[in-house]
Amino acid sequence: MKKLFLLTCTLLTLFSCTTDTPNLETENETFSISAKEGDSLVTNERNCASQDILEHELKKNPELSLKIEKIEEFSKKVIIKDIFEIFPIQIEIPVVINVLYRTSAENISLSQIQSQIDVLNQDFNGANAEFNQVPGIFAGVKANVGITFVLDRVIRKQTTRTEWAVLNEEMKKTSFGGIAPTSPTNKLNLWVCTLSGGILGYAKTPGTALDLDGVVIDSRYLGTNGRATAPFHKGRTATHEIGHWLNVRHIWGDSTCGNDLVSDTPSHNAANYGSPIFPHYSTCPGNPIEMTMNFMDYTNDVSMYMFTNGQKDRMRAQFLPGGYRYSFIQ
Template identity: 45%
Template sequence: MKHLLLKITALFLLVVSCNSNDLEPAPKAMEIDMSDFFVYTDTSTDIMSKATDSKDKRRNCHTMINLNRLLDENPGLEKKMYAIEYQTRKFIASKKPSGTPGGGPFGGNEDPDPEPSVPYDGTINIPVVVNIIERFPGEVSDIQIDSQIDILNEDFNNANPNTSGAPDNFKDLVADYNITFHRADVIRKVSSKNSWGTRDAMKSSKKGGIDATDPAHNLNIWVCEIGGGILGYAQFPGGPAKTDGVVIGIDYFGETDGDYGDGRTATHEIGHWLNLRHIWGDGGCSVDDFVDDTPVSDGPNYRCPGETTNCGTIDMTMNYMDYVYDKCMYMFTIGQNLRSRALFASDGYRSSFVNAY
């Protein structure tokens, strides 16, 4: 009997051994390097002061200062933005032969979501609700509104005519975002208020402004007098839903006059809404904008500069996320497009804008 049991045991071990040899090793979870990620930026540096200390008016975007404020007011926002960045990097890594080595989210190295992300490669249609707070009826004309929508469709479909002048070292990096914007609604309100500031008062009916319209399915743009020489500001993915969208000064919305009258302030701010940082990363040469194909720089460029070199590389001054005049910015990069596309994947923060996968 004992010999029989030994034979049965040996046979069982042999079968298990053979079957285990046939099994492929379990796939290793994708590791994503998050060691360089940051949310707070030092807005007290000369980078910000340069925008107002010159005799000629320079582009002044308030987005990063707004982000710092929201982080202070919302204790969970930093963790939420970390998760969005992790999903973004995982999405980008999935487009490459292998992931990037490093630590995972919040100290671990396991993929928190083993389900694969489903990308969306078709045209993204974004309804735009234009919330206008004007000092008198018709201060912002329908022609001005339509011109802004047309400009956005040019810029996010690589149809800006100035793109043909891209220098040789950047021309192969120009991206077509394949995003179509259309005017969903225009909401107007007359107010005698001369300046709305940057604390989102224009986004609240209780404070005299206009509440956001279904921000999960609409891009809300508030057009009003901001004040302080600020052209506009945006909210990054992850912020409070009730304030999600971008704010544009009346004089910089659509086709108007001046160096910032070609509607590119909206393009720049919507770039932030699509999770893009400023081209120089809002820091020195050791700080990046989290995009592989944009050169490192230590600050913004203004006016229409010629070839500019900083941090040992030639600046991409014509990128929509720099601070140059409207007529001199005309491109997003392939890397920027990939970063923004992650938002519309099945597990992306703005996947609600896509009807089906």
């Protein structure tokens, strides 16, 4: 208690700035909506819509950029002060899985869902099989993020919709046949549905509206069994998207040789796809070896298997007093 009081006081000098009973039983609802025209694509190339969603929201709400700027200010200050070492915190995130399905295949099994939770716990705790295969040049910065995920409940809802568009986010709105988020201030909501346009998934950036907060994953790219489809069948799409949800950016900074705001990741020309052969050199200044195995690149699931210490700090900053997701540990 004394440590928590001291931590709160420390952070307040740096920066001025809710729970349900767990239920693993499936909740079922039925809702009919006219099917949309067009085929849902199965893709062989990773396509994350998180940045597109953020840019779309910034155009609608210019004040959002100020909110994100404040979150960045806070993160920088606590990272510089190395608050994590002084006050280590245990982070456990309850996960609500919202399944929207038309066919029996889309109504994915609890086994497929649990396999995704298992992957998250491995990837965010340095327990994945590939963690010890990180090339020597990056071994000194590979991170055990120290976040645990627990399946809180599964909510299922039937629909006649064949696919869900990304920008409108109707899968999160009951008025359009979706499922509203459950307790977004202290639970991670993860929607599972068939997405249009070959999108594997996307996440909401810290600072955006809570009534749409969470992560969306196409059911074909969730977990490691059932409907999971190669080359995105190892659960890494959710790892990537939850990285965004925890304020980590694409490793190339969403521009040529861009800035991901992390000091221990090398500059990347752009996204890498497939399974690059190591070492893959960048043409950015200094010609660094690109960290193609980082979860925030666009490589195949089998080829991504690490976060860095800098990415870890950005994630954990969200849970400190004054951080955007502090309510998760209260």
